Amino acid sequence: MSILVGRETRLVVHGITGREGEFHAQQMQDYGTNIVAGVTPGKGGQRALHGTVPVFDTVAQAIHATGANTSVLYVPAAAAPDSILEAVTEGVKTVFCITEGIPALDMLRVVEVVREYGARLVGPNCPGATSPGRAKVGIIPGSIHREGSVGVVSRSGTLTYEAVQAMTDAGIGQSTCIGIGGDPIIGTNHTDVLKLFAEDPETDAIVLIGEIGGSAEEDAAAWAAEHMADVPKVAFIAGRTAPEGKRMGHAGAIISGGSGTAAAKVTALENAGFLVAETPTEIPALLRRAGVS
């Protein structure tokens, strides 16, 4: 099975003719992802990725001709909200938005429409998701993965790579790894992903990677305590030494008014039955201790 991306994924790449889009589309195809279409308004009729992928002007044409069911966006911030709206309105049920720098108030409206259409948005400003051995959507390097049964959910990009690489090096494989993005307004949060993992028969353990700021990790911890009591759970929180009032890169990563601290998140996670790693490299050992073979 795996979640969100897999063998059943029929991917349409928005911005496939751009520099970023073309590069990552090639990486995804090389990994084995089934890329069925690209969309670039005004370039319909061309073919991308050495002639293997048809390019369309609109998402409607792409769906009609190829049965695309998943979108990934590599379009500029000014165009991304519109692309998301086009995808979900035309019937795409899963959208990954890699684009960063989208104004938060745009996302507020977009997220509302996505919900109205019963679609799922991952991101924006996220690295995407990989189900090792099946498909990868986004920008996560394919080489860091190994097939397995641990589900990974994270707010970060490269920090996720670090954690996943450590797991792979230790011989622990992943069912699906998802980066949900570091922006204040995102389509899918930690708890949403845990719910999907809880339903996935091929996910036997969880790694949750969080950061300072907000309360998403605490909310996820509370949900997991209730619904995933018997599942091995490991977590890591970045920003233990971050000072209050300083925004650490991600728009969401800030400790303000004493809330969003790493300490509060670690406590909430530990109380919910997570083993919390002090460094990413500790994650594999903690997974073993939690019962992962």
Place this chain on the structure above:
Amino acid sequence: MKIQEADAKQLLRAEGLPVPPWSVARSVKEAVTAAEGYLADGSGAVVIKAQVLVGGRGKAGGVKLARSRDEAETAANAILGMSIKGITVRKVLVGPAADIVKEFYLGAILDRASRRIVVMASAEGGVEIEEVAKRDPSAIHREAAHPLLGLADWQARKLAFGIGLAGPHLKSFVLIAKGLVSTMLHNDADLVEINPLAIVRERDADGNTVERVVALDAKIVLDDSGLPRHPGLEALRDLDEEDPADIEARIHDLSFIRLDGTIGCMVNGAGLAMTTMDLVKRAGGEPANFLDIGGGARADKVAAAMRLILADAKVQAILVNIFGGITRGDEVARGLIEARAIQDREVPMVVRIVGTNAEEAGALLRDARFETAATLDEAAEKAVAAARAVGGAA
């Protein structure tokens, strides 16, 4: 991006919100002239407020009342040039002192948990809202604006009744609360706050005493991601209060925050950058900065990042941690070699590059005789040891 009170008031006024008049003065002379004008217009007193982007101005003595020209001069003299939380006051806002009947709090924020704009109101105005929230959460009334429809009249009314603002002021409050949300939407703000919103006593044209609701203070934080489509707002950035390093970082699109330690950090990705700082601390060191060079950084950006780190005299060792994804390790290695060739002081550096093109990066770094590390833990330990060696020798 935070903007000054005077600029925030301008944005509120542009939405039609009631804001009493004000002037901005950059010198005692300008302040006195402005004060004389308001006093001549019949104000019994003027208020002079430091324009700085940090909170706690009042407690620091940055807000003063003056009843005469001389008092205004004394107050402006005291405030201009004073230091508030390390920021030198370069300008003051001068305005007629309000005859306050009652103060309230009104604010709109982007609430990420509920993915809504939440409007908050409290009858406890003029004090820090965080304090009120801690002491008595029930004293704060909240309404979530619909993302597509905004704040409805009934919601604004509910807030007004909640804070006991009924009767003749209900209508103006509803307009102000809705105006707060439209200010947010029109300017891509993360936060718009009026504290205090006040019922004030004024004289109308006929000399009768009237009461009205006005914004006596204003605080607005803009969403950096929204700035590209509001070129006018970019002009409100207060370069006076910005550290030269921050300006440099912004030009090169680097996410940089200076801290107090001795180990400079250069990392790609915010989460990994924070983790690197945490590991430096765990190894017994103190990070000198947070620095995320972002995805896909090229050699020139790496060189700029290195200049930023080295500009901090406290830095005694540098830790470079790159997990290549979109970022190519060899590009980073080239940037490091380039930067070291022209840097004006020798600082020990530990480099760890993994992921995309890590092998090519390793070869380049070996040839250039850089100290390298295989894991992040090892890199942190080596950097801390190197800083100790430098610190001990000094």
